[in-house]
Amino acid sequence: MTGVPGIHIHDPFTLIAKNRATFFARTHARARADRRAAAFPFLHPMSRHTWVRTCAFLWGAVVFMPVGLNYAGAIFLIIAMLAGGPLPERLDRLRTHPLRWPIAAFLLWTLAVLAFGPRYPGTPVELGHGLRIATTMVLPILLSDEEAAWGLRGFFAGALLALTVMLLTCAFGLPDLPLWHNLTTMKGNKSINDALLFALLGASAATWALALPRTTPKRLAWLAAAFAATLGCAVIVTLALPSRTSLIALFVAVLGACVHQWRLRLRALAVSLCVVMIAAGGLISQAPSAQEKFKLGVQEIEAAQAGAVSEGSWVVRFYMYRETSRMMIERPWAGWGVGSWTSEWHRRAPSLLHDYNMPHNDFLWMGSQTGVPGLLALALVFATGLGMAWRRADLAGRLAFVAMLVLLVATSVNSANRDAAIGLSLPWIVFLYLRRAHGASPALAGDRPAGDPVRR
Numbered sequence: 001m002t003g004v005p006g007i008h009i010h011d012p013f014t015l016i017a018k019n020r021a022t023f024f025a026r027t028h029a030r031a032r033a034d035r036r037a038a039a040f041p042f043l044h045p046m047s048r049h050t051w052v053r054t055c056a057f058l059w060g061a062v063v064f065m066p067v068g069l070n071y072a073g074a075i076f077l078i079i080a081m082l083a084g085g086p087l088p089e090r091l092d093r094l095r096t097h098p099l100r101w102p103i104a105a106f107l108l109w110t111l112a113v114l115a116f117g118p119r120y121p122g123t124p125v126e127l128g129h130g131l132r133i134a135t136t137m138v139l140p141i142l143l144s145d146e147e148a149a150w151g152l153r154g155f156f157a158g159a160l161l162a163l164t165v166m167l168l169t170c171a172f173g174l175p176d177l178p179l180w181h182n183l184t185t186m187k188g189n190k191s192i193n194d195a196l197l198f199a200l201l202g203a204s205a206a207t208w209a210l211a212l213p214r215t216t217p218k219r220l221a222w223l224a225a226a227f228a229a230t231l232g233c234a235v236i237v238t239l240a241l242p243s244r245t246s247l248i249a250l251f252v253a254v255l256g257a258c259v260h261q262w263r264l265r266l267r268a269l270a271v272s273l274c275v276v277m278i279a280a281g282g283l284i285s286q287a288p289s290a291q292e293k294f295k296l297g298v299q300e301i302e303a304a305q306a307g308a309v310s311e312g313s314w315v316v317r318f319y320m321y322r323e324t325s326r327m328m329i330e331r332p333w334a335g336w337g338v339g340s341w342t343s344e345w346h347r348r349a350p351s352l353l354h355d356y357n358m359p360h361n362d363f364l365w366m367g368s369q370t371g372v373p374g375l376l377a378l379a380l381v382f383a384t385g386l387g388m389a390w391r392r393a394d395l396a397g398r399l400a401f402v403a404m405l406v407l408l409v410a411t412s413v414n415s416a417n418r419d420a421a422i423g424l425s426l427p428w429i430v431f432l433y434l435r436r437a438h439g440a441s442p443a444l445a446g447d448r449p450a451g452d453p454v455r456r
Contacts (some may be wrong), residue, residue, distance in 0.1 A: 051080040053150045056143060060154025060432070063425035064162040064194050065179060070424035077139060090142040097141050097438065102384045106377040107134045113370045114338045122357070123339030126369065130338070133417045136424065137381065140431040141438075148435040155429050159201050162194065163232075166240060186241050189421040192414060195236070195243035196426050200406045202233025203253035207402050210261055210272075211395045230254070231283075238287045244294065249409040251280050253402040260390065260398045309350040316353055317360055317413070323348045324359040327368040328375070335371040344368070358415045365418055378417075382408055385434050392437055400437035403430040 059073030081090065094100055110130045114123070140148060162183050168174050169184045182190040209226035212219060237246035254276050262269035284290050297314040304318035327336060327344050336344055342357045349356075359365050367375035382404065389401035407430045410416035417423045 052077070052084045052143070053147050055080040056147050056151035057154035057157075059428065060151040060156075061158040061161070063155060063197060063429060064158050064183060066182070067190065067421050067424060070428075071420070074136070074139070074424060074428075078135075081139075081142060093439075094138065094141050098384055098388055099137065099141065099381065099434075102377065102380040103134055103137050106374075106381060107131075109374050109377050110338060110370055113334050113374065117334060117337035118340070120337060120339040120343050122342045123337070126339040126341070129418050129420070129423075132420065133423060133427070136417075136427050137431055140428065140435040143432075143435060145436070145439045148432050148439075151432045152429070152436065155197075155432070156201075159197065163236075166236070183241075186243075189414070189419050191241055192243050192245065193422040193425050195241040195246035196249060196406060196410050196416070196422065197429065198233045198236045198241070199243075199246040199250040199253070200403060200426070200429065202230040202237075202250050203257065203402045203406060204399055205229040205233070206254050207257040207398050208395065210257060211398065234283055238283065238290050242289060242293065244290075244297065245410060245413050247290065248413075249406045251276075252409055253405045256405045257398055257402050260393075260401050263393075309352050311352065316356065319349060319353060320345075320356070320359040321361060321364060324361070324364040324368045328364065328372065331371060333371045333373070335367065335369045335374060338369055340369050341365060358418050360414050362411045362415055362417045365415065382411070385431075388434065389437055396437045400433045403433035406430065 300314035
């Protein structure tokens with residue numbers, strides 16, 4: 001029997017049977033899918049999307065908490081992405097993102113040095129840190145606009161919770177639990193991380209206030225609230241969690257916000273810079289402890305230059321930067337190998353300072369272990385991120401620019417990427433800011449100039 005071209009059916013009853021078989025097969029498949037959805041509702045496509053959004057929020061909410069919770073947040077987000085799809089869409093975001101090549105260069109050069117360079121006892125640990133750094137940079141890029149927004153909402157919620165804990169501890173003396181110990185006691189890099197996050201929060205509040213349109217209802221009230229938040233964060237990093245790095249980062253970030261906003265209006269830029277510097281000087285003048293810390297730092301550098309050895313913060317940095325620079329100069333092309341810094345430091349450093357395992361400067365860390373190309377690869381990540389934020393002349397770009405400046409300061413005077421206590425929190429939030437700047441909606445852009453396209 002001749003039928004439709006391309007279909008060879010010799011019996012009409014065979015065609016009917018095949019149609020019935022197809023119908024029942026599809027019916028059974030739908031029934032099985034419905035039974036799976038009823039038994040495992042978390043695997044439903046809409047639920048999987050919600051899972052990614054929820055995991056991004058939770059990781060943002062625990063950035064002030066111990067590093068183990070941040071590792072858990074990263075792992076849960078990766079699992080949710082793998083289970084929640086659509087993976088091709090996420091990979092397309094990475095393939096079209098300006099940071100894809102700098103991050104790839106950072107990762108591939110590290111692996112090349114690992115493959116052809118020597119091995120050290122610290123090689124597995126340092127390789128793990130390199131992979132974690134690249135993963136932390138890539139994860140925000142894979143998120144959708146909405147998912148990235150939920151990650152930042154988690155950060156703001158976590159900051160509010162952290163501030164509440166600090167206030168309740170001061171007022172009523174909460175029990176000193178490990179969950180918030182580093183928020184109430186300045187101890188270690190986790191406390192420095194929390195101070196840096198408060199610096200970022202304060203700079204973000206000031207940036208938002210500076211961009212507030214004049215036609216905004218109750219504008220003065222909003223301005224007062226935003227600048228009060230900035231002042232409160234400055235007080236936190238000066239008194240509650242005293243950190244010179246965070247105070248410098250806050251000051252540099254607010255200056256950067258002014259430059260970004262008024263780069264084409266030089267008179268307004270000059271006035272804003274003067275106001276910021278006067279405000280910063282007034283804050284420091286009212287905080288003798290901050291003045292003493294900076295004076296102590298200068299004295300420590302002078303003592304270190306004279307040959308003194310102590311565990312003073314800037315004394316340690318003086319020797320670290322000097323010896324690490326020498327490592328890089330001696331082997332500029334491929335460095336001493338992944339995991340080499342600690343072994344070389346023990347060979348070169350004064351015996352009193354042997355207990356350190358990182359140089360408190362991630363550029364020098366990369367330069368000593370993987371040579372100048374490794375240092376340049378990390379620097380290219382920052383240059384590309386700053387360039388992306390600078391080219392976008394609206395609030396979304398300005399917030400990303402401010403966030404990148406905070407991370408740049410922290411990376412230059414501390415191990416903001418290599419140390420997991422900071423590297424699983426601050427870079428995650430900063431790259432969320434950058435993700436929003438690359439694909440922000442007009443609602444976030446706020447003051448987007450006419451004709452400035454929204455990049456997705």
